[in-house]
Amino acid sequence: MNQRLTSQIVRFSFSFLFCLGLLTPRFSHADSTAVAAAGAPAPAVAAAGGGDAVGGEAVFKANCKQCHAINDVVVGPALKDAHKRWPSKEKMAGFIKYPQKVIDGGNAYAKGLYDKYKQYMPNHDFLTDGDIDNVIAYIVKESENPTVAKEETKVGPSSPEKGSDEGSGLLAPVIAILLVTLSVVIVLLLVVINLVSKILGQKREDLNESDIDQLEGDINWSILFNHPLFKGVVAFVFVVMIGKVVFDKFYSIGIQQGYAPDQPIAFSHKLHAGMYEIDCNYCHTGVNKGKSATIPAANVCMNCHNVIKTESPQIKKIWNAVENNQPIKWVRIHNLPDLAYFNHAQHVKVGGIECEKCHGPIKEMEVVQQHSPLTMGWCINCHRETVVKTEGNAYYDKMVEIHQANHGTKKLKVEDIGGLECSKCHY
Amino acid sequence: MKFIYSILVLTGTSLLFGCSKDPNDPGLEYAPQMAHAIAFEPFSQVTDTNSEFYNTINVNSGGQNLRLPASGTIARKHYSGMAKGELAKDIYQYNIPADSLDYAAKVLINPIPLSPGVVEEGKVLYGRYCQACHGEGGLGDGKVADQYKGVANLVAKSKTVTEGHIFHVITYGVRRMWPHGSQVNSDERWKIVHYVKSLGNTPQ
Numbered sequence: 001m002n003q004r005l006t007s008q009i010v011r012f013s014f015s016f017l018f019c020l021g022l023l024t025p026r027f028s029h030a031d032s033t034a035v036a037a038a039g040a041p042a043p044a045v046a047a048a049g050g051g052d053a054v055g056g057e058a059v060f061k062a063n064c065k066q067c068h069a070i071n072d073v074v075v076g077p078a079l080k081d082a083h084k085r086w087p088s089k090e091k092m093a094g095f096i097k098y099p100q101k102v103i104d105g106g107n108a109y110a111k112g113l114y115d116k117y118k119q120y121m122p123n124h125d126f127l128t129d130g131d132i133d134n135v136i137a138y139i140v141k142e143s144e145n146p147t148v149a150k151e152e153t154k155v156g157p158s159s160p161e162k163g164s165d166e167g168s169g170l171l172a173p174v175i176a177i178l179l180v181t182l183s184v185v186i187v188l189l190l191v192v193i194n195l196v197s198k199i200l201g202q203k204r205e206d207l208n209e210s211d212i213d214q215l216e217g218d219i220n221w222s223i224l225f226n227h228p229l230f231k232g233v234v235a236f237v238f239v240v241m242i243g244k245v246v247f248d249k250f251y252s253i254g255i256q257q258g259y260a261p262d263q264p265i266a267f268s269h270k271l272h273a274g275m276y277e278i279d280c281n282y283c284h285t286g287v288n289k290g291k292s293a294t295i296p297a298a299n300v301c302m303n304c305h306n307v308i309k310t311e312s313p314q315i316k317k318i319w320n321a322v323e324n325n326q327p328i329k330w331v332r333i334h335n336l337p338d339l340a341y342f343n344h345a346q347h348v349k350v351g352g353i354e355c356e357k358c359h360g361p362i363k364e365m366e367v368v369q370q371h372s373p374l375t376m377g378w379c380i381n382c383h384r385e386t387v388v389k390t391e392g393n394a395y396y397d398k399m400v401e402i403h404q405a406n407h408g409t410k411k412l413k414v415e416d417i418g419g420l421e422c423s424k425c426h427y
Numbered sequence: 428m429k430f431i432y433s434i435l436v437l438t439g440t441s442l443l444f445g446c447s448k449d450p451n452d453p454g455l456e457y458a459p460q461m462a463h464a465i466a467f468e469p470f471s472q473v474t475d476t477n478s479e480f481y482n483t484i485n486v487n488s489g490g491q492n493l494r495l496p497a498s499g500t501i502a503r504k505h506y507s508g509m510a511k512g513e514l515a516k517d518i519y520q521y522n523i524p525a526d527s528l529d530y531a532a533k534v535l536i537n538p539i540p541l542s543p544g545v546v547e548e549g550k551v552l553y554g555r556y557c558q559a560c561h562g563e564g565g566l567g568d569g570k571v572a573d574q575y576k577g578v579a580n581l582v583a584k585s586k587t588v589t590e591g592h593i594f595h596v597i598t599y600g601v602r603r604m605w606p607h608g609s610q611v612n613s614d615e616r617w618k619i620v621h622y623v624k625s626l627g628n629t630p631q
Binding site: 065066067074170252253256258276279299303331332337369 | 450451452453454455456457458461462463465468469470472491496554555556558559566567568569570571574575576577578579580585602603605606607609610611
């Protein structure tokens with residue numbers, strides 16, 4: 001209810017602001033084109049007219065975006081309505097070109113900015129007057145654009161996780177509702193059948209003989225049940241099912257496939273690796289260098305989360321760990337028994353195998369689970385099928401030569417270079 | 428009697444097939460004596476100190492096997508006071524303090540000779556460690572940059588800064604960017620420097 005009320009208020013205020021924007025005389029395209037026309041160097045831009053803000057967007061993205069956003073304070077102030085804070089456009093353009101000169105020159109507003117943000121903005125004298133006009137037009141357009149403002153607030157860092165939470169949370173009640181409706185339907189059907197047969201029973205005199213036969217006729221089930229073929233089929237199916245269950249249970253001893261433990265922090269690979277396309281190596285830095293892919297230390301999390309979503313209770317857990325100098329106790333998922341040796345670098349760096357080959361669709365996993373069985377059969381099978389990447393690696397030249405001498409055109413596979421030797425993995 | 432039988436069969440089958448596995452349950456371990464390492468493993472998770480398989484040396488407060496270097500360990504070389512050529516030889520040690528960006532920008536030279544192969548390697552490393560924020564083309568338009576804000580445009584920036592500046596910034600960070608020295612070693616950082624420099628050279 002509260003949320004609905006706030007969204008109503010937000011909607012109302014946006015429409016109100018929009019109307020206000022339409023009514024008030026604007027410091028906008030008309031003005032900027034006039035100034036651009038007055039400035040001799042950029043007549044082409046002035047002629048373009050409506051293209052100003054579009055050109056400005058490109059300039060903004062290339063030069064301003066690093067430190068400024070329209071609605072958020074980044075390194076420098078938020079630029080929404082920045083044009084209204086300057087007495088004239090020339091003054092604003094002058095500041096963009098030589099900020100330090102304006103600040104030291106005693107402009108009160110510029111001085112205030114410097115006091116607040118504690119650094120000079122670099123000079124932008126390399127921008128042409130036309131570029132600066134375009135950028136200002138862009139800022140004007142973005143400031144007055146209610147839809148963009150709305151989007152910016154919506155696309156807060158919280159939105160993706162919230163969305164996915166809703167997705168997974170919705171499923172359970174939906175299934176429950178479906179089940180309940182199904183059972184209600186079944187009960188109703190039973191009632192209807194009961195009623196119909198009762199009515200039929202009362203109106204017996206209207207029915208002919210075959211109908212009555214059908215109504216009263218009792219199927220002799222015992223003939224079916226006592227038939228040896230029926231008994232045999234039932235017994236067979238039962239034994240097969242029990243056998244399968246017993247086999248599955250025994251086979252899963254020592255295999256953790258599907259293991260998806262709760263982690264101390266609800267980290268989502270779907271969000272980080274999937275949606276934001278952060279490379280696996282960024283956090284698992286050991287994967288190209290050593291046996292273990294390594295679990296990142298908290299400083300790697302903090303590279304982004306010093307800014308992003310700092311108020312989230314999950315992120316606060318990381319801060320907690322950092323401040324108390326305690327490791328985050330992630331639960332290990334892939335527990336290869338010590339009797340077998342596995343090295344990540346050998347497979348990822350030398351073999352060039354993608355992470356997903358063994359770890360499955362990690363970019364879609366909200367909670368990571370063990371995708372592969374990690375059984376010996378699974379390892380061996382891959383060693384039998386995988387062709388060694390020998391191209392451009394002089395180490396393999398001699399081996400390829402000998403292999404081709406013995407096996408003709410057959411490709412050099414991992415099994416041919418000792419991939420099935422017991423002592424490769426067990427020692 | 429028949430009724431009771433059928434009830435028994437029904438509950439039996441539902442018990443056998445109905446239960447799904449608890450995702451938190453790793454399952455039954457086979458031959459644990461062979462599964463647990465005798466040597467100290469970096470990611471051992473046996474926390475029960477009475478367990479037969481507890482193999483953690485409690486040297487740090489987190490109960491892990493990670494250890495700090497022995498007290499009195501000295502880093503291999505100090506850059507300060509080294510001649511430029513000498514400095515170039517040792518790329519693995521980096522002792523310029525974090526606040527000396529200008530100094531690093533002035534004195535450091537890239538010890539790895541520029542070649543197309545090195546730029547290609549640098550590109551791969553850039554894709555791993557930089558691209559999420561700085562974007563594929565270096566324009567500061569990576570997917571994370573939308574959230575993080577204030578990500579530098581490397582195409583424009585690399586034209587105006589020295590290689591030493593880029594190296595120092597990757598190592599210790601600058602302004603909003605946090606240090607990445609723990610993720611990429613200096614060898615890799617110099618390769619990334621080559622690639623970032625090449626971004627500025629490509630005509631737009």
